[in-house]
Amino acid sequence: MTRDKISIAPEAGTAIGLQCPRLRRPPLDPSALTATPWDDPHAKARMGDAILSFIARGMPRSGFTKALYRRLSMMFGFIACYNQHGFWGTHFETTDARAAFLEQIV
Structure with a gap:
């Protein structure tokens, strides 16, 4: 089943998985991010891309x-x-836990 480009389909090891492949591209632009004492813009972009890729892959x-x-x-x-x-x-x-995670980060 597909809803607004979010796929809800079986995933190995779980009953249901959520996927949204469009989150994977384009990568985040480090020039749009601000350095902090903890991370430079490039590190922030890499981690942001990793988080989005993880979500996009379900x-x-x-x-x-x-x-x-x-x-x-x-x-x-x-x-x-x-x-x-x-x-x-x-x-x-669980799928419900994943949906709650997405609601919390948005």
């Missing part, structure tokens, strides 16, 4: 890297779960 467990966990656990008002696996279980294990 938030697969294999794509939820340690670096992605570290960044997401400090963004969008998320309180860090005990660890990477706890964050995954809370925010990505």
Whole structure:
């Protein structure tokens, strides 16, 4: 089933997956971002692209890297779960959890 360019389809290892391939391109432009004491614009663009790619691919467990966990656990008002696996279980294990994650970051 497709709704407004968001695909809801079976995904290996879960009952249902959400995918939105259009999020993957174009990549974020570092010149549109501001440096902070923690990250330069290029690092921000790389992480933003990684987050968008993860979402676009349907938030697969294999794509939820340690670096992605570290960044997401400090963004969008998320309180860090005990660890990477706890964050995954809370925010990505089910389609409802994934939809709630998307609602929180928008």
